[in-house]
Amino acid sequence: MNILELAEAVLELEDDKAIAMVKQSIEEGMNAREVLEDGVLAGLKEIGKRFQNKEYFLAELTMGADLVDQCMAILEPHLPVAEGPKRGVVVIGAVQGDLHSIGYGLVQKQLELAGYEVHEVGINCPSMKFIDKAKEVNADIIGLSAFLVTTIPYCDEVINYLKDMGTRDKYKVIIGGTECNHEVAAAMGADGFAPDASEAVKLCDKLIVKPKK
Ligand code: B12
Incomplete structure (x- = not known):
């Protein structure tokens, strides 16, 4: 082939x-x-x-x-699967207004294969739903996927809600999607950006200090 x-x-x-x-x-x-x-x-x-x-x-x-x-x-x-202790808990989905699921779906898959517990919140996900899910599953990381220039502001919204609620320090927030980049991530105060699924795994590994039991 x-x-x-x-x-x-x-x-x-x-x-x-x-x-x-x-x-x-x-x-x-x-x-x-x-x-x-x-x-x-x-x-x-x-x-x-x-x-x-x-x-x-x-x-x-x-x-x-x-x-x-x-x-x-x-x-x-x-696809190859990782073995060993759970590395961390991630909540992932496409932000409000965004229907692109293939990209974050791949990130989800790669993270799972690398040993992460991943909770998917779907497409067009309201900002509070990311936060509620993260609280519910005691997440380490919230992954926001935004493929459109018009949906990137909803990544900011999640971060701003976390700040308003006094829980910004509890979670690392990472972003990804065609129109995202390091500058966009830095400007909104996210903890990181990754251009693809393998880089997303490396980013999560970097952000999580200790693997979970
Ligand atoms: C497929 C596709 C669609 C499909 C999506 C189906 C689905 N189930 O996902 C459909 C048909 C629904 C669609 C609709 C639209 N789309 Co569209 N779409 C695409 C296309 C061709 C591919 C996107 C994709 O899935 N790529 C495959 C993935 C695997 O590639 P990837 O981006 O490299 O993925 C990696 C990273 O993004 C990263 N990543 C992704 N998410 C996350 C999350 C985190 C936390 C991290 C760390 C990393 C990460 O990891 C991924 C895996 O390696 C892109 C073109 C492009 N170049 O991106 C346009 C594109 C994104 N779409 C575009 C547009 C304009 C639209 C529409 C507005 C079209 C319209 N007129 O209606 C609508 C908007 C719908 C909406 N409200 O969201 C534009 C956006 C332009 C812009 N400036 O905003 C693009 C760039 C096309 C173009 N060149 O014009 N689209």
């Missing part, structure tokens, strides 16, 4: 071909993470570019996201 051809099939929204190639990659014993990142997600990134250039529209964006979901479901059971 050729990974570049898989990325191309995803980009061209050739569902049957892409899914068959993903299945074939498993049969051939290829590295599932590479197939996901360099094949499936590389194709999705190109879909985003076509959308930006107005060659693709919302329908194609949605079809691309559905195809990626299907490919991920096949690959997931083949």
Whole structure:
């Protein structure tokens, strides 16, 4: 199975071909993470570019996201799992107004594989729901996903609510998503930003001093 051809099939929204190639990659014993990142997600990134250039529209964006979901479901059971004590508790979701679930879903998966207990609060999640969930599960970290310039202010809102409630020190807050970066994170007073799921795991490892029993 050729990974570049898989990325191309995803980009061209050739569902049957892409899914068959993903299945074939498993049969051939290829590295599932590479197939996901360099094949499936590389194709999705190109879909985003076509959308930006107005060659693709919302329908194609949605079809691309559905195809990626299907490919991920096949690959997931083949991703490597970490063993050992629980490393920490993370609450994650997409902030209010944001419907992008693939990105934080991957972060969630990678964190779980790395030994974190992760609680997902879903898409379009009101700021207080992140905080209530964090309290309920005694989280170490709150992960906010924002893919749009218009939804990033809701990351600020979560941080401001935590400050208002006098609980800012209780949780580390991290952000991610296409339109986020280190500067945006620093400006809102977040504890960190990560550009992708593997960096998100490293960031959480850095922010959590002691693993949980
Ligand atoms: C798929 C997609 C959609 C799908 C999402 C489906 C789903 N279930 O997720 C749908 C069709 C719903 C959608 C809708 C829209 N979208 Co859209 N979408 C995308 C697209 C093509 C890919 C996003 C994606 O999932 N990538 C795959 C992931 C794996 O890639 P990734 O970003 O590298 O993910 C990593 C990081 O982001 C990070 N990360 C993510 N979350 C978190 C959280 C934490 C805590 C941390 C630490 C890290 C982290 O880790 C991830 C894993 O490695 C992007 C293009 C792009 N370049 O991002 C546009 C894009 C984000 N969308 C865009 C737009 C404009 C829209 C719409 C407004 C379109 C419209 N006219 O309606 C709507 C808005 C809907 C809403 N209210 O949220 C723009 C945003 C531009 C901007 N300046 O704000 C983009 C950039 C496209 C473009 N180039 O114009 N979209």
